[in-house]
Amino acid sequence: MKAREKERTLRExxxxxxxxxxxxxxxxxxxxxAPEAIREVCRFVFREMDARYVISVGMDDxxxxxxxxxxxxxxxxxxxxxxxxxxxxxxxxxxxxxIAGEVPAAGWAEREFRDLVxxxxxxxxxxxxxxxxxxxxxxxxxxxxxxxxxxxxxDWDDEVTFRFDDPPEGCTVVPFGPFHPTLDEPAHFRxxxxxxxxxxxxxxxxxxxxxxxxxxxxxxxxxxxxxxxERICGICGCVHNVAYAQAVESAAGIQPPPRxxxxxxxxxxxxxxxxxxxxxxxACHILGFDTLFMQxxxxxxxxxxxxxxxxxxxxxxxxxxxxxxxxxxxxPLAAELRGILDRLEKEWNEVAQAVGRDRNIQRRTRGVGxxxxxxxxxxxxxxxxxxxxxxxxxxxxxxxxxxxxxxxFDVVVELDGDVWSRVLVxxxxxxxxxxxxxxxxxxxxxxxIQTPIDEELLPGRIGLSSVEAPRGESHHFVVTGENNRxxxxxxxxxxxxxxxxxxAMIRDQTLADMTIALGSIDPCFSCTDRLETVDLRTGLxxxxxxxxxxxxxxxxxxx
Amino acid sequence: MxxxxxxxxxxxxxxxxxxxxxxxxxxxxEVLNALTPYYDAERFGIKLVGSPRHADVMLCQGxxxxxxxxxxxxxxxxxxxxKLVFAIGSCACGGGVWHDSYAVLGPVEKIVxxxxxxxxxxxxxxxxxxxxxxxxxxxxxxxxxxEVRAEVLPVPKYHPEDLxxxxxxxxxxxxxxx
Numbered sequence: 001m002k003a004r005e006k007e008r009t010l011r012e013x014x015x016x017x018x019x020x021x022x023x024x025x026x027x028x029x030x031x032x033x034a035p036e037a038i039r040e041v042c043r044f045v046f047r048e049m050d051a052r053y054v055i056s057v058g059m060d061d062x063x064x065x066x067x068x069x070x071x072x073x074x075x076x077x078x079x080x081x082x083x084x085x086x087x088x089x090x091x092x093x094x095x096x097x098x099i100a101g102e103v104p105a106a107g108w109a110e111r112e113f114r115d116l117v118x119x120x121x122x123x124x125x126x127x128x129x130x131x132x133x134x135x136x137x138x139x140x141x142x143x144x145x146x147x148x149x150x151x152x153x154x155d156w157d158d159e160v161t162f163r164f165d166d167p168p169e170g171c172t173v174v175p176f177g178p179f180h181p182t183l184d185e186p187a188h189f190r191x192x193x194x195x196x197x198x199x200x201x202x203x204x205x206x207x208x209x210x211x212x213x214x215x216x217x218x219x220x221x222x223x224x225x226x227x228x229x230e231r232i233c234g235i236c237g238c239v240h241n242v243a244y245a246q247a248v249e250s251a252a253g254i255q256p257p258p259r260x261x262x263x264x265x266x267x268x269x270x271x272x273x274x275x276x277x278x279x280x281x282x283a284c285h286i287l288g289f290d291t292l293f294m295q296x297x298x299x300x301x302x303x304x305x306x307x308x309x310x311x312x313x314x315x316x317x318x319x320x321x322x323x324x325x326x327x328x329x330x331x332p333l334a335a336e337l338r339g340i341l342d343r344l345e346k347e348w349n350e351v352a353q354a355v356g357r358d359r360n361i362q363r364r365t366r367g368v369g370x371x372x373x374x375x376x377x378x379x380x381x382x383x384x385x386x387x388x389x390x391x392x393x394x395x396x397x398x399x400x401x402x403x404x405x406x407x408x409f410d411v412v413v414e415l416d417g418d419v420w421s422r423v424l425v426x427x428x429x430x431x432x433x434x435x436x437x438x439x440x441x442x443x444x445x446x447x448x449i450q451t452p453i454d455e456e457l458l459p460g461r462i463g464l465s466s467v468e469a470p471r472g473e474s475h476h477f478v479v480t481g482e483n484n485r486x487x488x489x490x491x492x493x494x495x496x497x498x499x500x501x502x503x504a505m506i507r508d509q510t511l512a513d514m515t516i517a518l519g520s521i522d523p524c525f526s527c528t529d530r531l532e533t534v535d536l537r538t539g540l541x542x543x544x545x546x547x548x549x550x551x552x553x554x555x556x557x558x559x
Numbered sequence: 560m561x562x563x564x565x566x567x568x569x570x571x572x573x574x575x576x577x578x579x580x581x582x583x584x585x586x587x588x589e590v591l592n593a594l595t596p597y598y599d600a601e602r603f604g605i606k607l608v609g610s611p612r613h614a615d616v617m618l619c620q621g622x623x624x625x626x627x628x629x630x631x632x633x634x635x636x637x638x639x640x641x642k643l644v645f646a647i648g649s650c651a652c653g654g655g656v657w658h659d660s661y662a663v664l665g666p667v668e669k670i671v672x673x674x675x676x677x678x679x680x681x682x683x684x685x686x687x688x689x690x691x692x693x694x695x696x697x698x699x700x701x702x703x704x705x706e707v708r709a710e711v712l713p714v715p716k717y718h719p720e721d722l723x724x725x726x727x728x729x730x731x732x733x734x735x736x737x
Contacts, residue, residue, distance in 0.1 A: 147661075149660055149661060152661055207627045210581065210657040210662055211660035211663065215660055228656055231583050233583050233585075234585020234681060294596055297595035297597075298596045301595075315589075
């Protein structure tokens with residue numbers, strides 16, 4: 001179905017409830033919907049038009065339009081459309097019908113805007129606090145415009161602890177974290193176990209909520225934010241950096257020069273390479289195959305060196321400005337990169353064979369942590385988790401950005417939906433990344449790497465951007481604003497959705513399989529929590545660290 | 560004194576525990592990198608352990624967060640004395656870019672006493688190794704303490720309207736912070 005037809009279908013079905021449609025740039029729609037119809041519109045789009053749920057954003061727009069705004073973003077992957085369904089809410093009574101009943105994937109996002117912006121999702125099935133710290137008083141919403149970025153409420157209480165739900169009958173509670181030997185990042189789980197079997201869990205995370213979105217809206221400027229965005233996550237930072245720059249470019253109608261787009265593509269793929277190598281290493285570590293862990297890190301190290309040569313830093317590349325990039329890939333660097341890729345390909349072949357032949361790995365991962373296509377659809381799971389379940393989505397192809405429309409690559413899909421399939425997807429994606437970088441180096445033409453921007457960016461424009469991170473789609477939503485900074489910037493990292501699928505993946509599996517099931521989504525708490533501190537529940541967190549594994553082992557012994 | 564104490568107490572066996580109190584993961588991965596073949600921290604007797612009760616050293620990463628302050632303090636108290644604390648990365652040393660955000664308390668020294676600082680965003684594995692080797696007395700310190708007077712720098716607002724020309728000089732208007 002073509003884009004126009006889709007829009008006509010919605011209009012015919014809902015009539016005046018669709019108040020306005022803006023096409024802000026090719027493939028980016030903003031539909032203004034009457035708040036009372038939002039639930040039905042979202043249900044129709046999600047169930048009958050087969051859109052993929054992306055994220056919900058709450059905004060305090062009172063200083064500008066005098067209203068609160070809620071945006072439910074959906075993606076039509078086959079048509080390359082990202083659509084924002086916006087509802088305007090009155091300033092005195094910010095309430096909106098919850099869509100979490102119809103679109104389960106929206107559960108966390110609605111709780112998040114309830115915490116942070118104070119917009120009440122009416123009829124939410126589980127309206128518990130998600131993001132803010134335990135001691136944060138109710139009724140104070142840090143993302144409202146009348147709350148300063150450094151303002152801590154006076155009735156902040158250090159002594160408050162989180163209230164967990166009661167465990168189901170007959171289950172023992174096994175607590176994890178927040179500092180666990182090798183939980184890489186702080187998060188707390190309460191697993192409900194019955195004998196050896198995990199029956200469920202409660203997750204209290206969002207401990208890494210640093211208030212990044214608030215900082216961006218109040219103290220940074222357009223070109224400071226890429227630096228901040230990069231520090232959302234130390235592993236896939238460049239993804240956030242590029243996604244932010246693209247969101248602003250899409251809002252303001254800026255086209256970066258072709259060479260800049262190629263450089264972005266190369267750096268994004270370099271990042272995917274080092275992240276996938278890291279993941280395969282850590283997954284082997286979790287399974288007790290430490291030799292391969294060391295091998296993967298040895299193979300990965302030259303990638304860090306070349307990244308440092310190009311950008312000056314091993315991890316945080318500071319790549320993008322709005323409208324271009326900072327770093328040039330000079331011919332000597334390109335030659336060196338080619339050499340590194342050749343060696344990587346050879347060595348990775350050996351690793352891939354070692355993994356493929358290892359019966360221990362297969363026995364530990366086949367049939368473990370199942371996520372089928374239905375779960376992927378319901379909870380909006382992304383990236384290798386979705387592709388391992390046979391769901392053929394990849395933003396690089398579906399919503400082409402940077403130079404991905406000018407290179408050839410295959411989207412790797414496996415069908416089983418277990419951890420083993422996710423291993424295979426990541427192992428094979430490494431070869432695709434190598435292929436993409438080689439084509440980019442081949443096709444890059446000399447030219448400028450930055451578009452001059454002479455005029456002020458118009459305020460109030462909406463920009464949407466999706467970038468395929470190593471873990472799945474990273475989605476950025478930007479509303480441009482005054483004072484050289486955006487009014488609202490919302491980041492949806494892939495782990496935000498994938499984490500919500502973990503409880504279903506580990507249910508009724510043995511405790512020993514839990515770590516790898518968690519690890520298989522390549523969890524990244526810092527991405528997920530970026531905004532504020534919140535407490536979550538219902539979700540399960542997966543962490544790949546050795547510490548957790550050790551903890552688990554210890555928990556089993558003492559049982 | 561501290562160095563002698565370290566040498567005496569920890570010898571060639573330094574067990575480290577790493578606590579991420581809310582950072583971005585970058586420092587974690589560099590610490591992990593320091594343990595892998597190219598850097599191989601184990602040759603100095605450094606071993607990553609899973610529990611603070613087994614550890615001599617705590618590696619702190621990430622800023623002190625409101626949400627994890629209590630847990631970090633408890634992890635520190637669980638370590639047997641003598642114990643050392645390393646602040647790894649800009650966030651742990653000084654609070655990082657979010658030092659004054661509503662969810663962040665600041666540098667980790669607000670919660671636990673820090674003995675060594677390894678700055679960087681993230682610090683390179685070599686820097687982490689150097690810091691630990693410094694604690695062990697294997698290398699010398701390369702810097703000396705200096706008194707620094709904090710300067711208040713105006714944050715320029717790069718906006719055409721705010722640039723005034725005054726006799727051949729472009730003047731930035733000082734930005735209001737909020």
